Amino acid sequence: MCRWLVYSGSPILLDTMIYRPPHSLIEQSMHARLGVETTNGDGFGVGWYAGSKTEPALFRGLGPAWSNRNLRELSGHIVSPLFFAHVRASTGTAVQETNCHPFRHGNWLWMHNGVIEEFARLRRALAVEVAPALFADIEGSTDSELMFFLALTFGLTDDPPSAVARMVGLVEQIGREHGVPAPVQMTVATSDGTRMWIFRYSSEHRSRTLFYSTEISTLRKMYPEIEPFRRASPETKLVVSEPLGDLAGAWNEVPESSYGVIQPGEDEIHPFQPQPPGSGSS
Amino acid sequence: MCRWLVYSGSPILLDTMIYRPPHSLIEQSMHARLGVETTNGDGFGVGWYAGSKTEPALFRGLGPAWSNRNLRELSGHIVSPLFFAHVRASTGTAVQETNCHPFRHGNWLWMHNGVIEEFARLRRALAVEVAPALFADIEGSTDSELMFFLALTFGLTDDPPSAVARMVGLVEQIGREHGVPAPVQMTVATSDGTRMWIFRYSSEHRSRTLFYSTEISTLRKMYPEIEPFRRASPETKLVVSEPLGDLAGAWNEVPESSYGVIQPGEDEIHPFQPQPPGSGSS
Amino acid sequence: MCRWLVYSGSPILLDTMIYRPPHSLIEQSMHARLGVETTNGDGFGVGWYAGSKTEPALFRGLGPAWSNRNLRELSGHIVSPLFFAHVRASTGTAVQETNCHPFRHGNWLWMHNGVIEEFARLRRALAVEVAPALFADIEGSTDSELMFFLALTFGLTDDPPSAVARMVGLVEQIGREHGVPAPVQMTVATSDGTRMWIFRYSSEHRSRTLFYSTEISTLRKMYPEIEPFRRASPETKLVVSEPLGDLAGAWNEVPESSYGVIQPGEDEIHPFQPQPPGSGSS
Amino acid sequence: MCRWLVYSGSPILLDTMIYRPPHSLIEQSMHARLGVETTNGDGFGVGWYAGSKTEPALFRGLGPAWSNRNLRELSGHIVSPLFFAHVRASTGTAVQETNCHPFRHGNWLWMHNGVIEEFARLRRALAVEVAPALFADIEGSTDSELMFFLALTFGLTDDPPSAVARMVGLVEQIGREHGVPAPVQMTVATSDGTRMWIFRYSSEHRSRTLFYSTEISTLRKMYPEIEPFRRASPETKLVVSEPLGDLAGAWNEVPESSYGVIQPGEDEIHPFQPQPPGSGSS
Numbered sequence A, B, C, D: 001m002c003r004w005l006v007y008s009g010s011p012i013l014l015d016t017m018i019y020r021p022p023h024s025l026i027e028q029s030m031h032a033r034l035g036v037e038t039t040n041g042d043g044f045g046v047g048w049y050a051g052s053k054t055e056p057a058l059f060r061g062l063g064p065a066w067s068n069r070n071l072r073e074l075s076g077h078i079v080s081p082l083f084f085a086h087v088r089a090s091t092g093t094a095v096q097e098t099n100c101h102p103f104r105h106g107n108w109l110w111m112h113n114g115v116i117e118e119f120a121r122l123r124r125a126l127a128v129e130v131a132p133a134l135f136a137d138i139e140g141s142t143d144s145e146l147m148f149f150l151a152l153t154f155g156l157t158d159d160p161p162s163a164v165a166r167m168v169g170l171v172e173q174i175g176r177e178h179g180v181p182a183p184v185q186m187t188v189a190t191s192d193g194t195r196m197w198i199f200r201y202s203s204e205h206r207s208r209t210l211f212y213s214t215e216i217s218t219l220r221k222m223y224p225e226i227e228p229f230r231r232a233s234p235e236t237k238l239v240v241s242e243p244l245g246d247l248a249g250a251w252n253e254v255p256e257s258s259y260g261v262i263q264p265g266e267d268e269i270h271p272f273q274p275q276p277p278g279s280g281s282s
Helices: A014-018 A025-030 A069-075 A119-127 A143-153 A160-177 A216-222 A227-231 B014-018 B025-031 B069-075 B119-127 B143-153 B160-177 B216-222 B227-231 C014-018 C025-031 C069-075 C119-127 C143-153 C160-177 C216-222 C227-231 D014-018 D025-030 D069-075 D119-127 D143-153 D160-177 D216-222 D227-231
Strands: A003-013 A044-049 A057-061 A079-087 A103-105 A108-116 A184-191 A196-202 A211-213 A237-240 A251-253 A258-262 A268-271 B003-013 B044-049 B057-061 B079-087 B103-105 B108-116 B184-191 B196-202 B211-213 B237-240 B251-253 B258-262 B268-271 C003-013 C044-049 C057-061 C079-087 C103-105 C108-116 C184-191 C196-202 C211-213 C237-240 C251-253 C258-262 C268-271 D003-013 D044-049 D057-061 D079-087 D103-105 D108-116 D184-191 D196-202 D211-213 D237-240 D251-253 D258-262 D268-271
Touching: A003 A014, A003 A025, A003 A108, A003 A184, A003 A196, A014 A025, A014 A044, A014 A069, A014 A079, A025 A079, A044 A069, A044 A108, A057 A069, A057 D069, A069 D057, A079 A108, A079 A184, A103 A143, A108 A119, A108 A143, A119 A143, A119 A160, A143 A160, A143 A184, A160 A184, A160 A196, A216 A227, A237 A258, B003 B014, B003 B025, B003 B108, B003 B184, B003 B196, B014 B025, B014 B044, B014 B069, B014 B079, B025 B079, B044 B069, B044 B108, B057 B069, B057 C069, B069 C057, B079 B108, B079 B184, B103 B143, B108 B119, B108 B143, B119 B143, B119 B160, B143 B160, B143 B184, B160 B184, B160 B196, B216 B227, B237 B258, C003 C014, C003 C025, C003 C108, C003 C184, C003 C196, C014 C025, C014 C044, C014 C069, C014 C079, C025 C079, C044 C069, C044 C108, C057 C069, C079 C108, C079 C184, C103 C143, C108 C119, C108 C143, C119 C143, C119 C160, C143 C160, C143 C184, C160 C184, C160 C196, C160 C258, C216 C227, C237 C258, D003 D014, D003 D025, D003 D108, D003 D184, D003 D196, D014 D025, D014 D044, D014 D069, D014 D079, D025 D079, D044 D069, D044 D108, D057 D069, D079 D108, D079 D184, D103 D143, D108 D119, D108 D143, D119 D143, D119 D160, D143 D160, D143 D184, D160 D184, D160 D196, D160 D258, D216 D227, D237 D258
Parallel strands: none
Antiparallel strands: A003 A079, A003 A237, A044 A057, A044 A079, A103 A108, A108 A184, A184 A196, A196 A258, A211 A237, A211 A251, A258 A268, B003 B079, B003 B237, B044 B057, B044 B079, B103 B108, B108 B184, B184 B196, B196 B258, B211 B237, B211 B251, B258 B268, C003 C079, C003 C237, C044 C057, C044 C079, C103 C108, C108 C184, C184 C196, C196 C258, C211 C237, C211 C251, C258 C268, D003 D079, D003 D237, D044 D057, D044 D079, D103 D108, D108 D184, D184 D196, D196 D258, D211 D237, D211 D251, D258 D268
């Protein structure tokens, strides 16, 4: 189990969201409140979009985020309008940078909190479903990276909700074939640098928590005394595994079995349902 | 704040004591029960005496002990009659191997749980008291290593209780000179490979916890069904920052402001009191 | 390109063979003499058999062997009658412990110097040939580990020469199907803890160097003044990527396209020829 | 022995200077041409000034620069008008981030190639000369960092040439007192974010190499076909331990026993001579 955060809005220093809030992601790496695993010290990563480059940058590291000086340095100097941050608690696979989130392919980022149950038994059957042209780019050994490559295989870059639905459909189908009744547990974030998609789903419909921040315009009215709300652009949006701080009204739970689209203009939230992997992408 | 363990007895595999007990040191690295800092993921170390060599071996690493595969490998293959194990929670200094315990000098090992209060302010005044011939061997930046080198300066290899008493006396004296009323908080273990000395002390007499194991002969009578007690030599002794498991009668608290000697024959426990650093070693 | 060493003989401290000889493996990690890549600083590993355990121990690390203090410590304290040591120069895959040699499966060790040409293009076709029951144990992303798992699939634990011949046959067949005319370049060592097999082969018959040590009894007569030769057991044997030191007569090149068996009693050397992967194991 | 590079000029991506030139610093980390130690794989670091912050950012790492993916990522995304880059070959002290260059204090950066001879013997006498208020900020164990703190003690932030001259004077004086006739070997770069000072000196006047780049306006005339010269600002300046590439006329050796000032307007080069440490700063 892991914790993650995505930010979209006015360009800000990464540490504004990663280190400074009460009950920040860094604090969650040491003492999370929600969920089973409360220590998330098995590696970390940040991925950010910036400048004229469409490909995001990655910084990933072994060991705990809380004591990593390079992460602190970089977070205090890097400005981005759209970034991912993740602290990892391994569910068994090795602690190595190639197993740290976010994962990247072209201009896409992906990160995950959750698990494919009995992944060791399902791994080969899942791996052979990855498109041959993508297979060589798998670098680590996690369920999370394999879910990303399966979603890419199913057309993530064209239609993320459909690709993720078919990926989940495949994992559930292969799980059933191997006698694993509830194989998927996930919250996922993915982005192409312009829009961001978030997913909350598990086979048994008891998914890990996921929260999105209230509209800045609303927060300004509720808390006129809080200065960052005055400065933030109206489009500013955070999605987190567990709330930062304790501000009443600031956080809304993403409903069970649903996905959201964070984008310029109106955000969206829709029901999420696995699809048969063989189905079309429309 | 850290957690540590020392073992003395029949030669055993390190993992017997580090990994296998309930509430083992490895579990304590992730979720300790006693004390303020309950996550000890800022490096670790083991030091062990073995074979005909008088100089102990060290294996120290960055990151958490709980996910370190090399530690698991080595613990499952190395046999020793006397070893130290330590999991670290940094109180501010860098996470690097030279800041990990145990520290070694010649055939001596040293490890510490605690802190010198306001160490940054006191560091220079303490460092200049280290014997010139020893100074160049200081590799890290911790208060713990400096305490070791001060104790060596005061004759640790000849008379450990006196040397540690004078080291503490010096820290308290320099602390007072700098307006730090209660500068020392410590439990310490040190050994020359034959005997082992343990210390529990703090300037304000509210020292961190320290426990030693009950005589094996007593435990055998209390728990005739527990097989490891039947196999262990009568000399077997463990000293730990916090108890392993919940076995009633197995653990005894080292009293506040005292030190113990674990040795062939009768162990000893005595009151501990800082001495003026300029005093003789008798 | 990498460098490796295997030792079989009287139990000795690892550092006797890894650090102390002139032009040792550690020196080769910084400045090798033979081959294209002369810096081997992308991780290292040792695997050793010891005591009553049949499963060997592994110690693998990131970064260069030459500056690794833990390797120096362990090599100076661990005694073994049969061990592998490897220094790595990555041919493209990530520097992470799971990509460091030796690899282990049950009581088997495996290490490799060489490359599968255009591995990225061949990787998927090779991976799907790994036996499903073994697939989940693949942890890294190297060609070397995949060669090991293919050899295991083809019966390495029953008949190593045949299994390696079929593994090479498969790689060459899949290489041809993908337009890679000379896909295999390898020297390999593998052991079950009792015997050791070494292989030198490349598709174009210009294989990387491999040397084995002359019989101790012969060396004693040639160099009666060299003390280690007097102490070593008659069975002592070293196999190395490039010679340690410059002692005339001490090293013999393993012939192109051949394999050897180091075992109690008479060692053997035979021609090596790839076999069709579908062939039986006799 | 190490290799380093400083860049001052139009804001550019770090990788433009660190990775892309022929015989780049990254290539030098694996195979340097000049000097004794040709492998520089014991850690690395970059420090850069950017944006409105006066304090530079640091990214330092263990292991070789050539295989570090985070360095490659960051170099491809970070833009700066003034940055330091360093690859380290340890002369004995531990490989740890706090021993990696550049070192930072406030808005100052410092890096060094060279050595204090017999540093272990001189270390304590030098350390006690560091100003008490600065002492606690020493984090590592290198001669290089101690030279920085001595220069800070002697007024680096007010008058860098004088402070460095007095630091060198002190090391030579203490060296003589300990029977070390030629204790200093150094090339040094230091900056406050606006100007940059470079030093080349050794007690025996056989200093390690140091080169600065020819004026861009001259290079444009010499090489009208080279596009980067057309784009670079006239102020662009590189100083390097050894030349990048083989472009005739592009590199000028900094003379033995001299220092330079790289600044807006005219650069300067002056003779360098150690001063008695007790002398004033004028």
